[in-house]
Amino acid sequence: RQYSFYGHEGQVGISTPPQRHIMYMTFDLTTSTRQDLQVLLARWSSAIAQLMKGGTIGQVEPARDSGVGMDTGEAMDLGPASLTVTVGLGPRVFTDTFGLTQHKPVLMRNLMQLPSDDMQPELTGGDLSLQACADDPQVAYHAIRDLARIAKSTGAAQTRWTVMGFGRASAGKGQSTPRNLFGFKDGTRNITEKADFDKYVWIKDGGPAWQQNGSYQVVRKIKIHIESWDTDRVSDQNNVFGRHKVSGAPLTGTKEFDTPDFKKKDADGNLIIPATAHISLASHENNQGIKILRRSYNYTDGLNNMAQLDAGLLFISYQKDPAQFEALQTRLGSSDALNEYISHIGSGIFFVPPAPKEGSYIGAEMF
Ligand code: HEM
Numbered sequence: 001r002q003y004s005f006y007g008h009e010g011q012v013g014i015s016t017p018p019q020r021h022i023m024y025m026t027f028d029l030t031t032s033t034r035q036d037l038q039v040l041l042a043r044w045s046s047a048i049a050q051l052m053k054g055g056t057i058g059q060v061e062p063a064r065d066s067g068v069g070m071d072t073g074e075a076m077d078l079g080p081a082s083l084t085v086t087v088g089l090g091p092r093v094f095t096d097t098f099g100l101t102q103h104k105p106v107l108m109r110n111l112m113q114l115p116s117d118d119m120q121p122e123l124t125g126g127d128l129s130l131q132a133c134a135d136d137p138q139v140a141y142h143a144i145r146d147l148a149r150i151a152k153s154t155g156a157a158q159t160r161w162t163v164m165g166f167g168r169a170s171a172g173k174g175q176s177t178p179r180n181l182f183g184f185k186d187g188t189r190n191i192t193e194k195a196d197f198d199k200y201v202w203i204k205d206g207g208p209a210w211q212q213n214g215s216y217q218v219v220r221k222i223k224i225h226i227e228s229w230d231t232d233r234v235s236d237q238n239n240v241f242g243r244h245k246v247s248g249a250p251l252t253g254t255k256e257f258d259t260p261d262f263k264k265k266d267a268d269g270n271l272i273i274p275a276t277a278h279i280s281l282a283s284h285e286n287n288q289g290i291k292i293l294r295r296s297y298n299y300t301d302g303l304n305n306m307a308q309l310d311a312g313l314l315f316i317s318y319q320k321d322p323a324q325f326e327a328l329q330t331r332l333g334s335s336d337a338l339n340e341y342i343s344h345i346g347s348g349i350f351f352v353p354p355a356p357k358e359g360s361y362i363g364a365e366m367f
Contacts, residue, residue, distance in 0.1 A: 001082040002052065002054065002080040003016060003052055003080075003082065003083070005052050006049065006358040006359075007357060008354075008355040009202065009213045009355070010197075010202050010213045010214065010215055010354055010355065011087065011352050011353065011354060011355045012052075012084040012086065012355060013086030013133055013295075014201065014215060014318050014352065015201070016084055016172070017172030017174070018133065018170050018187075018295055019081075019082045019133040019140075019168065020134075020135045020167065020168055021133065021134055021135070021136070021137040021164075021165060021167070022131065022132065022163075022164070022168075022314065023132045023137075023140040023143070024129070024131050024132070024144075024162060024163045025130050025132075025144050025159060025161075026090075026126025026127075026128065026129045026130075026159075026161050026348055027128040027129070027130075027148075027157040027158060027159055027160055028126065028157060028158055029092065029093070029128065029156060030155065030156065030157055030158050031156045031157070032097050032098070034099050034100065034367065036154060036155065037093070037098055037156060039154055039156065040150070040154050040156040040157060041087070041362045041363050042364075043154065044130075044147055044150060044151075044362065045356055045361035047146065048085040051083060051143045051146070052080060052085065053080060054078070054081070054083075056071035057071045057146055058070020058071050059071065060073040060076065061073075071146060072145060072146055072149070074138060074141075074142050075138060078136050081135045081136035081139040082133075083133070083143060084131075084132070084133050085131070085132045085143055085147070086131040086133075087128070087129070087130060087362045088129035088130075088217045089351045089352075090128060090348070090349070091108055091109065091110055091349065092127045093128070094108060094351075100366055103208075103365075105203070105207055105211050105214065105216075105351045106206045106207045107206075107320075107321050107323070108349075108351050109322065109349075111218065111322060111325070111326060112326055114329045115329075115330065116329065116332065116344045117344055117347070119344065122160075123221050123345055123346030124161075124347050124348065126161065126348050126350070127160075128157055128350075129217065129348060129350045130143075131316065137166065140164075141164070144162070161221075161346060163221055163297075163299050165297025165298055165314045166299065166300065167297065167298040168296075168297055169297055169298050170186060170187040170295050170296050171187030171192075172192065173192040173193075177248060177256065180296075180298055180313055181224055181298050181311055181312065181313070182224065182229060182237070183237075184241055184248070185248035185256065186294075187294060188248055188257065189279075189283070196291060200290075200291045201293050201318050201320060202214070202215055204320070210353070210365035210366075211354070213355075214353045214354050215318045215320060216318065216320065216321065216325075216349060217316065217317075217350045217351075218315075218317045218318075218319070218322060218347075218348075218349055219316050219346075219349075219350075220315040220316075220344050220347050221312065221314060222312045222314075222315050222342050222343070222345070223310070223312040223342065223343045224311055224312040224313065224341060224342055225342065226308070228341060229341045239274050239277060240337040240338050241277060241279060242260065242273040242274065242278060242279040242280050243260075250273060250279065251273050251277075252273060260273055260283065260285075262286060276335050276336065276337040278332070278337065278338045281331045281336050282328055282336075287327060287328060287331070290324050290327055292328065293318040293319065294316070295316045295317070296314060296315045296317075297313070298311070299311060313342075318352070322349055
């Protein structure tokens with residue numbers, strides 16, 4: 001499948017169905033001139049449009065002996081593989097350094113300190129983000145590699161942190177629900193309908209016209225304590241999520257898409273879905289109707305220095321207001337039964353402008 005970078009409502013890679021793999025990278029701006037930033041966003045945009053067609057972004061094998069390839073070549077012959085690249089702008093873009101303060105999206109700010117935070121500075125923050133998703137991991141990797149090369153060659157930005165995800169852990173409309181590394185179906189109750197995208201994901205009011213259909217991207221690198229989870233009884237694991245591991249059904253139902261009943265009690269008067277279960281604390285029924293779009297991926301970093309599996313969830317959510325994420329994570333971070341098995345070790349927030357029109361580029365209206 002092939003997507004176009006241009007002319008959508010919001011940027012691609014948000015409401016488009018999650019592909020199988022991700023390569024996610026953040027960057028620090030190393031320039032303090034607005035023009036360098038403008039050139040980088042323009043060059044990235046035209047390169048992304050080419051990459052998403054399955055093309056190269058210049059010569060792979062230059063005719064001159066002294067020539068260095070424009071494109072590194074490893075995605076040749078692999079096709080578009082449903083590649084989408086989504087560009088995010090971090091809080092420091094909209095500052096006096098770049099003369100862009102007046103273009104700051106109304107709700108743009110750093111995330112508040114949250115109860116679960118165990119952040120490693122080298123996995124946190126960033127001035128720009130690139131989310132490349134594809135059905136072939138090499139296509140996603142190639143896109144980020146060659147876009148990072150462009151950043152380096154312009155002298156405008158350098159890599160800050162990166163995560164390669166090997167399996168989608170969220171479902172879009174019509175997709176079967178995949179599983180996260182806990183072995184549970186993830187994405188059963190996610191945003192899929194246009195009305196919900198308009199209500200919870202796309203910015204539809206407030207701010208200048210060019211920011212309409214933008215969104216805020218929140219990313220969290222969440223480590224899973226796999227060894228300890230793997231020794232837990234499955235009945236306890238079910239209580240941690242409030243769902244059955246195999247079927248994905250809520251503990252009050254029998255089928256995956258049964259609506260959870262958060263008030264139902266057993267014969268002893270105990271809630272069947274515990275109040276500390278992940279879905280109980282995260283559901284819109286128990287959060288004044290708040291919803292977010294989750295578009296997460298499983299990742300692994302191999303082994304840690306204790307020779308334990310080092311893996312987790314690259315959690316990515318999209319919302320029209322960062323406060324939607326903060327409200328949910330404030331509750332989850334303090335009470336979620338899942339906290340015994342996870343640590344939030346990385347974090348970032350980015351404004352994702354709407355898709356550019358053909359011939360234009362990301363954020364052009366700011367310059
Ligand atoms: C639901 C896993 C972190 C928000 C779920 C479900 C699973 C899951 C298995 C149930 C199936 C579903 O409806 O998708 C995880 C894992 C996490 C994690 C493994 C971390 C490693 C988070 C975070 C947030 C969040 C950080 C937001 C701050 C939600 C929401 C739901 C949900 C809103 C839907 C609840 C409902 O309406 O029933 N998650 N999650 N999750 N999760 Fe998470």
